Every structure is written in structure tokens, then in C-alpha cells.
Amino acid sequence: xxxxxxxxxxxxxxxxxxxxxxxxxxxxxxxxxxxxxxxxxxxxxxxxxxxxxxxxxxxxxxxxxxxxxxxxxxxxxxxxxxxxxxxxxxxxxxxxxxxxxxxxxxxxxxxxxxxxxxxxxxxxxxxxxxxxxxxxxxxxxxxxxxxxxxxxxxxxxxxxxxxxxxxxxxxxxxxxxxxxxxxxxxxxxxxxxxxxxxxxxxx
Amino acid sequence: xxxxxxxxxxxxxxxxxxxxxxxxxxxxxxxxxxxxxxxxxxxxxxxxxxxxxxxxxxxxxxxxxxxxxxxxxxxxxxxxxxxxxxxxxxxxxxxxxxxxxxxxxxxxxxxxxxxxxxxxxxxxxxxxxxxxxxxxxxxxxxxxxxxxxxxxxxxxxxxxxxxxxxxxxxxxxxxxxxxxxxxxxxxxxxxxxxxxxxxxxxxxxxxxxxxxxxxxxxxxxxxxxxxxxxxxxxxxxxxxxxxxxxxxxxxxxxxxxxxxxxxxxxxxxxxxxxxxxxxxxxxxxxxxxxx
Numbered sequence: 436x437x438x439x440x441x442x443x444x445x446x447x448x449x450x451x452x453x454x455x456x457x458x459x460x461x462x463x464x465x466x467x468x469x470x471x472x473x474x475x476x477x478x479x480x481x482x483x484x485x486x487x488x489x490x491x492x493x494x495x496x497x498x499x500x501x502x503x504x505x506x507x508x509x510x511x512x513x514x515x516x517x518x519x520x521x522x523x524x525x526x527x528x529x530x531x532x533x534x535x536x537x538x539x540x541x542x543x544x545x546x547x548x549x550x551x552x553x554x555x556x557x558x559x560x561x562x563x564x565x566x567x568x569x570x571x572x573x574x575x576x577x578x579x580x581x582x583x584x585x586x587x588x589x590x591x592x593x594x595x596x597x598x599x600x601x602x603x604x605x606x607x608x609x610x611x612x613x614x615x616x617x618x619x620x621x622x623x624x625x626x627x628x629x630x631x632x633x634x635x636x637x638x
Numbered sequence: 639x640x641x642x643x644x645x646x647x648x649x650x651x652x653x654x655x656x657x658x659x660x661x662x663x664x665x666x667x668x669x670x671x672x673x674x675x676x677x678x679x680x681x682x683x684x685x686x687x688x689x690x691x692x693x694x695x696x697x698x699x700x701x702x703x704x705x706x707x708x709x710x711x712x713x714x715x716x717x718x719x720x721x722x723x724x725x726x727x728x729x730x731x732x733x734x735x736x737x738x739x740x741x742x743x744x745x746x747x748x749x750x751x752x753x754x755x756x757x758x759x760x761x762x763x764x765x766x767x768x769x770x771x772x773x774x775x776x777x778x779x780x781x782x783x784x785x786x787x788x789x790x791x792x793x794x795x796x797x798x799x800x801x802x803x804x805x806x807x808x809x810x811x812x813x814x815x816x817x818x819x820x821x822x823x824x825x826x827x828x829x830x831x832x833x834x835x836x837x838x839x840x841x842x843x844x845x846x847x848x849x850x851x852x853x854x855x856x857x858x859x860x861x862x863x864x865x866x867x868x869x870x871x872x873x874x875x876x877x878x879x880x881x882x883x884x885x886x887x888x889x890x891x892x893x894x895x896x897x898x899x900x901x902x903x904x905x906x907x908x909x910x911x912x913x914x915x916x917x918x919x920x921x922x923x924x925x926x927x928x929x
Contacts, residue, residue, distance in 0.1 A: 439819035442900030445870055447819040473662045475868030477892055480819075482868025484662075554665035555866055555892030558774050562866075616664075618764035618776045624664040 436504060438496065445473075445484040446492050448499065453552055453564055453592070456481060458504040461629055465510055468494035476553040476628045478562070512550075513630045517596065518637040519545075519587050523607035525575070529589070533569035540608060541636050543567045549594065549632040554624075559598035559616025561626035566594050578604030585610045587634070596626075640706040640757060640789040644781050645739065648699020651781040653759050654752075655691040658767035658776075662891040668871060669771035670887050672843060672910030673750055676714040679802065680754035683711035683731045685794035690758030691768040693781070695751045698744035700781075702753070704734035708789060709756040709796045715748030715911060716804040729804050731796035748807030748911035757790035772843045773888040807911035811918045813884075813901055818874060819867070820896030823859040827898055830854075831874075831920035835882070839914040843888040845875075846909055848918065852880025853898065866892045872901035874920070884909060 436455060439447045450456040460476040470489025475482040485491035521541045530540045549563035566589060574590045586597045588605030597603060598615035615625050657670020671677035671694055678688040698717060712719045712728040719728050720741045726732045734740060742751055761768055761778045770777040821827055835850040853876050869892060873885045877895045884901060899920060
């Protein structure tokens with residue numbers, strides 16, 4: 436764990452693992468020192484932006500200097516369940532590469548409990564960690580130019596749901612009807628960093 | 639209801655206010671006017687709160703018809719402004735009677751003019767802002783001829799400033815930078831950034847894309863992949879081709895290429911006015927760089 440300078444009003448915490456990142460984010464989120472304007476987790480980092488003159492960066496450094504980041508703090512994260520129809524175009528490819536049946540892919544994906552590690556790519560797109568080992572698979576060699584909204588995909592150590600139409604290289608295993616992002620809703624995004632997520636097979 | 643009708647848009651006209659900071663953790667860019675002081679000035683000139691929504695007009699060509707009496711002001715680079723064909727000038731409040739047409743010419747330097755109108759543009763807000771985010775497509779769609787824009791209720795009187803001197807957009811910029819989180823990935827970074835870079839035509843509200851002598855990585859970081867990490871406005875990100883991108887208000891919230899430096903906030907308005915072809919050098923502060 437190491438702090439890196441990031442311009443005049445921000446600093447980036449380098450973390451050794453995704454677990455450390457999630458722990459650091461949860462620790463800062465729950466204490467929420469005054470004066471933080473943005474708190475943005477990445478895959479191995481946490482970006483903290485302060486309101487100039489607030490002293491929030493110093494407060495966050497102090498908060499994390501004594502924290503045990505190998506064990507995420509006990510909190511009460513939001514729990515979200517997403518209904519999924521497992522009919523994705525890459526379901527057979529995923530099953531083949533995992534060496535399991537189609538039903539096993541669904542079982543593996545729905546039995547796991549995921550954590551939203553970070554967001555990005557598009558508003559409301561969460562990178563969910565906790566994917567069972569057999570489902571950790573590479574991206575498609577040729578990304579799709581158009582992935583429909585609600586598509587549930589996986590790539591590397593992450594699974595996630597495309598909030599809107601976009602290009603994409605994740606392997607698609609299903610779709611959900613839940614609207615992941617609506618800028619006129621409150622809250623606008625279904626998924627935020629730190630949330631716990633389960634998938635439920637809607638048949 | 640007080641309204642403005644869009645007659646012509648020019649290359650790109652967008653509703654902008656001060657944006658929607660605070661949602662980066664949900665993947666939402668801050669957005670907002672690129673030249674913040676220019677929008678604030680335009681709003682003050684017409685008697686609005688500084689945060690009211692106006693129109694960011696890329697390279698002029700905007701023509702609007704008042705459907706009710708209102709006061710407008712155009713700021714940014716000095717630019718020709720006409721009311722019903724009569725020159726009225728930029729950087730001053732101008733009263734429009736119902737039916738009058740205001741037209742913004744093309745600025746001879748700089749890129750983005752701002753038009754504020756008494757009461758502000760009152761289209762519906764998304765996530766607390768009326769700004770159009772071109773990356774995420776949040777906020778009101780780019781203006782089109784025939785659009786009718788609702789106006790809010792004027793809150794104050796237009797300011798009678800005698801003379802406002804517009805900032806002059808430079809054709810050669812020196813941009814002060816602070817170290818970024820991955821400064822140590824690059825070889826002789828300060829010297830590389832201090833060379834002359836050219837703003838390319840691929841630049842937009844997401845970022846300024848630069849051309850010049852590529853930055854090179856230190857041996858131990860050559861070809862290294864960076865796990866996605868948070869981005870900020872002003873971050874100087876260096877993709878594998880070594881040519882930096884300076885992120886502006888509609889930047890993605892996370893990215894997988896190293897950020898070598900960060901532009902000091904006071905210089906962001908100058909970047910908003912940097913045309914393709916503008917020459918630019920980064921000047922690093924005295925802080926320790928390669929760590």
C-alpha cells in the first residue's frame with residue numbers, strides 16, 4: 436500500500452490486491468471524513484479527491500495508516516439481487532472453456548456472492564468481483580460493436596451488466612431487465628462500489 | 639413562458655452549467671462548461687447566479703430568436719455578436735425584444751463562446767445538472783435548429799460593467815503540471831513534457847489529444863498493463879503510443895493507461911480554448927518527479 440501524488444487536490448492509494456482496495460474503500464466510505472469530493476476505487480487503487488483546503492486527504496491518510504486492509508471491515512453493505520435470463524450468445528463458449536455443462540455455468544454464476552469493486556466504462560457499469568474460478572475467462576478476441584443493454588457478461592476476474600448499448604468484448608451469458616442506470620432516478624445507479632450482488636436465474 | 643428558439647447551431651452548441659461532480663464512483667463524468675470563468679462571467683453580466691445553465695458554442699455560428707424579452711451576454715474569446723444584423727459586441731449584456739435574433743460569429747482566436755440569458759436555460763436537470771456530457775450522453779441533447787428552450791425566472795438585474803476585457807486565447811501555451819501517480823513509469827518525463835506538443839483535430843470535450851515526440855517508459859514498465867484506476871479532469875494520460883491525452887470535463891471516470899502528470903486547475907480554461915494546431919508545452923513545478 437502506497438500513496439501516489441495526483442495533482443493539487445488528490446492522491447491515489449496503490450493497493451496490493453483487490454481485497455485491499457475494497458477494504459480501503461469500505462473503511463473510508465464508512466468514516467467519510469468531511470471534505471471528500473470524489474472517492475473512486477479502481478482495480479488496485481483508491482483515488483481520493485478533496486475540496487481544496489478541507490484537509491480531507493490528510494484525514495484519509497491517517498484513517499488508513501492503521502487499518503487492517505487484509506480483512507474488509509464488517510459493515511452492512513447494500514444487498515442487490517438481479518434477475519437474469521441465462522441465454523447469452525457466449526454461454527456455450529463459456530461452458531466449453533470451463534469444461535462444465537450449461538446448467539453448471541448458471542449454477543456457478545448464481546451461487547456466488549459478488550462485490551462491486553469499482554465502476555467505469557459507462558455510467559452504472561460495475562466491475563463485480565467474486566467470480567468462481569472456472570468462469571474467469573478471457574475477453575472475446577473480436578469485441579462486439581453492439582452489446583444490448585442489460586447484457587450480463589464476464590471477463591477476467593470480473594462479471595458485470597452493460598447498462599446501455601455499447602461496444603464490448605466481454606463474454607455474454609445472459610440478460611437482465613433491470614435498468615442499471617437512469618440519470619433521472621434517485622439513486623441513479625443500481626450498483627455502487629461496496630454493494631453485494633447476487634444473480635438469480637429467472638429461467 | 640419565456641423561451642428562446644434555436645435558429646442555427648453552428649458546428650456544436652451544448653447546454654452547460656457547472657456540471658455534476660461527485661458521481662465519479664458511479665461512472666459519471668463531471669461534465670460542465672470547459673471554460674468555467676467564461677460561463678460564470680456571462681451569467682454575472684445578465685444578472686444570473688454564476689451556476690446557471692447557458693450555451694457552450696463551438697466556433698460560433700449560433701443564432702437564437704427571443705420569444706420573450708430577455709438579456710443575453712456572450713463571453714469566451716472576443717467574437718462578433720449581432721442583434722437583427724446590428725453589431726453589439728461580446729462581453730456585454732444585450733437586451734432582446736420578443737422576435738429579435740441574436741447571432742454569434744466565429745471567434746478569430748479560441749474555440750468556445752458562452753451565451754448566458756437572464757433566468758438561465760431551464761431544461762430538465764439530470765443528476766443535479768443541465769450539462770450535456772458527450773461521453774456518457776447524459777443531459778440535454780446537442781441543440782438543433784427548431785429547438786425551443788425554456789428560460790427560468792430572472793433573479794437579478796443585468797450588470798452594467800463598462801468594459802470587460804476578454805481573455806486572449808494563445809496560439810502557444812505553457813501549461814503548468816503537477817506529478818501524476820505514474821510519473822515514475824516514464825523516462826526523462828519533465829524533459830519530454832517540456833517539448834512542443836500540437837493539439838490535434840481529434841480533441842473534444844473528453845480530452846485534448848496531442849501529437850509530438852512520444853514519451854517513453856522506463857525499462858521495468860515497458861509493456862506493463864495498468865489495472866483500471868480513477869481519472870481526474872486535467873489528468874495527462876499516456877497511451878501506449880506515447881502521445882498524451884489531457885482529460886477535460888467529459889472524461890471517463892476510470893482508465894487503464896498511466897497518468898504521468900496533472901494540469902494545474904487554473905490552466906484548464908486555457909485548454910478549453912486550444913484549437914487544433916495550438917502548440918503546447920508542459921511546465922513542471924519544483925516538486926520531486928521520478929520517484
